[in-house]
Amino acid sequence: MLLLKQRDQDAFGYLYDNYSSTLYSIILNIVPDRDLANDVLQDVFVKIWKQIESYDNTRGRLFTWMLNISRNASIDAVRSKGYQKSQQNRELTENMYHAGGSTELNTDQIGLRKIVNKLKEEHKVLIVLSYFEGYTQDEISKTLNIPLGTVKTRMRNALIQLRQIIK
Amino acid sequence: MDLQAYIQSGVVESYVLGLAEDQEVVEIEQLIVQYPVIQLAIDEFAIALEKEAFENSLTPPGFIKQKLMAELAFSYKNNDKANPLMIAYNSQNENTTGQYQGKSSTYWKILAAASVILFFVSAAANFYLYNKYNTTNNKYTALLNERNLLQASNQVIQAKVNNYQLATAMMANPAIVTVQMTDPSLKENNMTTVFWDKSNKKVYLLTNKLPLPGPNKQYQLWALVNNVPVNAGLLDPTCTSLCKMKNVDDAQAFAITLENKGGSETPNLGQLFVLGKI
Numbered sequence: 001m002l003l004l005k006q007r008d009q010d011a012f013g014y015l016y017d018n019y020s021s022t023l024y025s026i027i028l029n030i031v032p033d034r035d036l037a038n039d040v041l042q043d044v045f046v047k048i049w050k051q052i053e054s055y056d057n058t059r060g061r062l063f064t065w066m067l068n069i070s071r072n073a074s075i076d077a078v079r080s081k082g083y084q085k086s087q088q089n090r091e092l093t094e095n096m097y098h099a100g101g102s103t104e105l106n107t108d109q110i111g112l113r114k115i116v117n118k119l120k121e122e123h124k125v126l127i128v129l130s131y132f133e134g135y136t137q138d139e140i141s142k143t144l145n146i147p148l149g150t151v152k153t154r155m156r157n158a159l160i161q162l163r164q165i166i167k
Numbered sequence: 168m169d170l171q172a173y174i175q176s177g178v179v180e181s182y183v184l185g186l187a188e189d190q191e192v193v194e195i196e197q198l199i200v201q202y203p204v205i206q207l208a209i210d211e212f213a214i215a216l217e218k219e220a221f222e223n224s225l226t227p228p229g230f231i232k233q234k235l236m237a238e239l240a241f242s243y244k245n246n247d248k249a250n251p252l253m254i255a256y257n258s259q260n261e262n263t264t265g266q267y268q269g270k271s272s273t274y275w276k277i278l279a280a281a282s283v284i285l286f287f288v289s290a291a292a293n294f295y296l297y298n299k300y301n302t303t304n305n306k307y308t309a310l311l312n313e314r315n316l317l318q319a320s321n322q323v324i325q326a327k328v329n330n331y332q333l334a335t336a337m338m339a340n341p342a343i344v345t346v347q348m349t350d351p352s353l354k355e356n357n358m359t360t361v362f363w364d365k366s367n368k369k370v371y372l373l374t375n376k377l378p379l380p381g382p383n384k385q386y387q388l389w390a391l392v393n394n395v396p397v398n399a400g401l402l403d404p405t406c407t408s409l410c411k412m413k414n415v416d417d418a419q420a421f422a423i424t425l426e427n428k429g430g431s432e433t434p435n436l437g438q439l440f441v442l443g444k445i
Contacts, residue, residue, distance in 0.1 A: 009236075009239075009273075012239070013232075013236070016232055016235065017232075020226075020227050020231070020232070021221075021224035021225060021226045021227065022217075022220045022221050022224045024224070024225055024226070024227040025220065025223060025224045025225045026220065028225065038227065038228065038231055041227055041231055042231050042234060042235050042238070045235050046235070046238065046239070049239055060183075060209070060213065061210065061213045061214070061217065063213070063217045063220075064183055064213045064216075064217070067216075067217075067220070068185045071185060072185075109223070110223045110224065110225045111220060111223055111224065111225075112216075112219070112220060112223075114223045115219055115223075130186050131184055131186060136188075137188070155177070155181070155186075156176060156177035156178075156181075157177070158177075159177035159180035159181055159184075159186075160175065160176075160177050160180070162180060163177075163179075163180055163212055163215070166215045166216060166218075166219045167215055
């Protein structure tokens with residue numbers, strides 16, 4: 001860890017070798033386009049490299065920290081204008097919910113999608129929209145036309161279910 | 168507070184996954200400080216999540232690492248110091264060969280950078296020295312020219328001094344007869360002097376004042392022996408001081424006439440310029 005904070009080259013290579021696959025899978029869960037996912041992965045490691053000094057290991061695991069960087073970068077990439085435009089040609093249907101989206105890449109069998117797919121449909125939708133697509137509970141409530149209170153309750157239940165699956 | 172209920176409420180999971188709302192984050196971070204059991208629950212879920220994520224992972228294409236390492240190579244340079252920690256890390260790690268490869272490529276980069284810098288320094292030094300050489304060479308040529316000029320003028324002066332010495336020696340020599348020659352008509356103040364060494368018969372002429380001869384004309388010296396003019400030589404127009412003339416065995420007077428170039432057998436007395444008796 002100390003070596004990483006000193007921005008040691010070898011330590012960083014080691015970090016990449018150990019975590020790139022896992023983070024790549026998470027990125028693919030959110031960014032189905034492989035070329036874009038490749039760019040995001042590279043971007044994520046540049047961010048890790050630059051921000052490693054700000055990582056505080058008393059406040060959470062390194063993986064959790066990197067996972068959150070990957071998730072945020074992926075959601076940003078998908079929401080970027082360029083990507084939205086390229087997707088308009090592909091998806092004429094509503095582009096918010098492609099949980100069953102095995103059309104582009106079979107990414108629902110890798111990363112965290114595999115666990116999420118084990119959830120009941122009503123829970124899955126919430127996790128997909130919030131975790132993989134980055135919508136707030138308020139936005140989900142409006143999109144799915146479900147009261148915010150119900151969204152909150154279902155979300156908590158979904159998370160509890162999720163924990164039980166991975167335990 | 169019912170900690171178990173709180174932990175079971177899903178807030179731990181939403182915190183780890185980054186789904187918690189700001190207010191929830193503040194709340195849980197305060198509670199962590201108070202109740203270490205919450206931290207344990209967080210760690211437990213995070214570890215489980217990590218394990219799950221590792222199990223279902225997909226290896227990214229190899230070129231990404233290469234691109235990434237190339238992109239970060241600039242930042243490495245500043246931090247690539249071999250410190251004790253680094254060495255300890257290397258010796259513990261099994262992948263040492265790969266890691267040393269990374270190191271040595273950095274050394275090569277430094278070496279390459281150093282040789283490029285050396286090349287430029289050397290080029291600059293060459294340029295500087297070449298300029299200096301040119302300047303010095305020019306100065307040397309100028310000095311050489313100046314030296315040649317000085318030598319030439321020195322030779323001229325030396326010749327003059329020699330002439331004066333000779334003239335002085337002749338005037339001091341009792342064997343030498345000095346003959347002042349003037350215009351016999353006394354109209355012009357033309358004047359020459361003959362120095363005649365009776366011991367060795369040598370004759371020298373000093374032109375004090377004579378008009379410049381016209382083109383194809385030349386002054387000729389005559390020695391009058393028993394009133395008969397004997398050729399004593401032509402006056403060399405390039406001779407500016409004491410001029411050596413023909414030897415004269417005997418004479419009672421000397422005269423100079425202006426003759427056609429190359430001289431005459433007999434003097435043109437109509438053109439008698441100066442005359443001097445001994």
